[in-house]
Amino acid sequence: MKFSRKVLGIPYAVFLLLFVVAPLLVLFYYAFTNGDGQFTISNLTGFFTDPNALGTLCYSFALSFVTTLLCLFLAYPTAYFLATSKIKAKSVVIMIFVMPMWINFSLRITALKEILDAIEGNLSAYPFLNSVLGMTYDFLPFMILPIYNVIVKLPVSLTEAARDLGATPWRAFVHVTLPMSVPGIVSGVSMVFLPAMTNYVVLDMLYNSTYIMGSLIGSYFSNDNWNGGSMIALILLLIICLFTLFSNTLEADDSSVRGGALL
Amino acid sequence: MKKVLSPVFITFMLLFLYAPILILAFYSFTDASQIGSFQDFSFHNYVTLFTTEELREMIVNTLVLALGSALLATILGTLGAIGSFYSKSKISKLYSSVNQIPVINADVVTGFSACILIAVVFGISKDTYIPLIIGHTILSAPFVYLSVVPKLKQMDSSLYEAALDLGATPAKALFKVILPQITSGIVSGFMLAVTLSLDDYFIATYTKPATFDTISTYVVNATRGSHTEIKTALWALSTVIFVVVLLVVLGMNIYSLKQNSNQKRQEGKA
Numbered sequence: 001m002k003f004s005r006k007v008l009g010i011p012y013a014v015f016l017l018l019f020v021v022a023p024l025l026v027l028f029y030y031a032f033t034n035g036d037g038q039f040t041i042s043n044l045t046g047f048f049t050d051p052n053a054l055g056t057l058c059y060s061f062a063l064s065f066v067t068t069l070l071c072l073f074l075a076y077p078t079a080y081f082l083a084t085s086k087i088k089a090k091s092v093v094i095m096i097f098v099m100p101m102w103i104n105f106s107l108r109i110t111a112l113k114e115i116l117d118a119i120e121g122n123l124s125a126y127p128f129l130n131s132v133l134g135m136t137y138d139f140l141p142f143m144i145l146p147i148y149n150v151i152v153k154l155p156v157s158l159t160e161a162a163r164d165l166g167a168t169p170w171r172a173f174v175h176v177t178l179p180m181s182v183p184g185i186v187s188g189v190s191m192v193f194l195p196a197m198t199n200y201v202v203l204d205m206l207y208n209s210t211y212i213m214g215s216l217i218g219s220y221f222s223n224d225n226w227n228g229g230s231m232i233a234l235i236l237l238l239i240i241c242l243f244t245l246f247s248n249t250l251e252a253d254d255s256s257v258r259g260g261a262l263l
Numbered sequence: 264m265k266k267v268l269s270p271v272f273i274t275f276m277l278l279f280l281y282a283p284i285l286i287l288a289f290y291s292f293t294d295a296s297q298i299g300s301f302q303d304f305s306f307h308n309y310v311t312l313f314t315t316e317e318l319r320e321m322i323v324n325t326l327v328l329a330l331g332s333a334l335l336a337t338i339l340g341t342l343g344a345i346g347s348f349y350s351k352s353k354i355s356k357l358y359s360s361v362n363q364i365p366v367i368n369a370d371v372v373t374g375f376s377a378c379i380l381i382a383v384v385f386g387i388s389k390d391t392y393i394p395l396i397i398g399h400t401i402l403s404a405p406f407v408y409l410s411v412v413p414k415l416k417q418m419d420s421s422l423y424e425a426a427l428d429l430g431a432t433p434a435k436a437l438f439k440v441i442l443p444q445i446t447s448g449i450v451s452g453f454m455l456a457v458t459l460s461l462d463d464y465f466i467a468t469y470t471k472p473a474t475f476d477t478i479s480t481y482v483v484n485a486t487r488g489s490h491t492e493i494k495t496a497l498w499a500l501s502t503v504i505f506v507v508v509l510l511v512v513l514g515m516n517i518y519s520l521k522q523n524s525n526q527k528r529q530e531g532k533a
Binding site for chain 2: 004005006007008009010011012013015016017019020021022023024026027030074077078081082085091092095096097099100101102103104105106107108110111112113114115117118137140141190194195197198199200201204205214217218221226229230233236237240244
């Protein structure tokens with residue numbers, strides 16, 4: 001056979017089939033069978049008739065929603081001020097904001113926990129607030145970076161033109177900069193909203209014993225209940241798919257931001 | 264108004280992001296067992312960190328796992344990117360869409376499904392470390408793929424043809440012509456893979472052997488316990504990692520500044 005560069009992709013193609021596609025099929029299989037391997041939809045109906053499980057879903061959404069809003073509220077001005085500032089070494093300054101991404105998240109949450117502990121005295125008194133703060137602290141760089149990346153590329157001439165035509169700075173911002181930075185916002189929101197529904201370790205570490213969707217998988221996992229856990233994973237997958245389809249229409253192509261695209 | 268608001272807001276955000284880490288760093292040099300009060304300065308946390316077998320072991324584990332899985336992910340991801348780039352556009356699209364799955368999927372779901380497939384369906388024991396290594400490769404290989412593909416697109420494709428015309432074998436042309444042009448993508452993919460593995464908690468929890476711990480899983484378990492000595496030793500660990508990351512970031516900045524000025528000098532000469 002003649003050597004072709006296409007062939008080089010085979011190991012990765014096999015890897016993707018075996019460890020990315022196959023696990024999803026296995027999830028489907030386990031979600032719709034019971035412990036004896038018999039077909040059943042009781043896992044599905046069980047989830048939607050269990051008030052606790054539905055409560056968990058609502059709590060996850062509420063926590064994610066508030067976290068995402070707070071992140072956006074903090075990250076947008078930061079990204080905007082940095083991107084539009086006249087500092088020469090912008091890339092250095094944005095690096096400072098992104099650097100926490102490279103410090104292990106469990107250690108950062110530990111740091112935040114010790115501080116909150118010293119301030120509040122009793123961490124378990126404000127579980128929701130602490131979880132929102134913890135997640136915001138954890139995910140903030142993932143919101144700042146995509147918004148910054150979009151704003152910094154916007155041509156200055158657009159806002160200048162708006163100003164020349166008589167717009168106030170605020171009006172120029174609302175009608176020019178803000179609409180054009182939507183792709184960055186969407187990208188950042190998807191980077192924060194989904195992890196906030198599943199990252200139950202942050203809650204654990206801050207003594208919030210309420211379950212979110214991720215904790216359900218964790219508890220099924222520790223009971224070796226693969227069927228129940230698969231159904232939750234599948235429901236999460238569905239939420240992720242819907243969310244991604246929705247955001248893909250608006251999003252900037254910036255998926256590599258996770259883990260620090262600045263490298 | 265922006266002139267006043269901008270520095271105030273930026274400072275506030277820097278404080279929010281760094282105050283906890285810096286305060287913890289300060290207290291790591293004291294005998295305090297919680298933030299707020301201390302009697303004296305001391306290095307005992309650092310002594311505990313570097314002399315406790317258990318702590319040393321999990322740090323080494325984390326690093327070995329990160330480097331090993333990143334190496335595997337880099338080889339697979341790079342080969343995949345090259346293969347996909349030279350395939351028909353339909354197949355290339357297929358590569359990219361499947362590649363996107365672990366990127367957008369929640370780590371909990373990735374870890375849980377990998378655990379079921381490898382440990383339950385295939386029956387490979389977690390004690391072999393195979394599920395853990397594969398799990399971390401699933402996590403990071405797609406990001407290597409994503410950082411190599413753009414470099415391939417920027418490449419001048421006629422160079423490879425020229426090498427073949429001049430008598431190079433395809434393999435030689437690949438190593439001498441294509442690889443050098445995508446090296447920066449491979450390197451940044453590798454570094455991304457390392458950082459993803461270092462920061463991972465969920466995939467490790469679902470695929471690791473019971474007695475094995477990475478920094479993340481160890482720290483999370485330690486916060487549930489009430490072992491003060493270990494708890495404050497972790498403050499020292501946090502400080503050490505902070506300093507290492509700071510040095511790496513500084514080094515990278517100085518390096519890129521130097522490169523920039525070199526480039527400018529050369530442009531000046533030309």
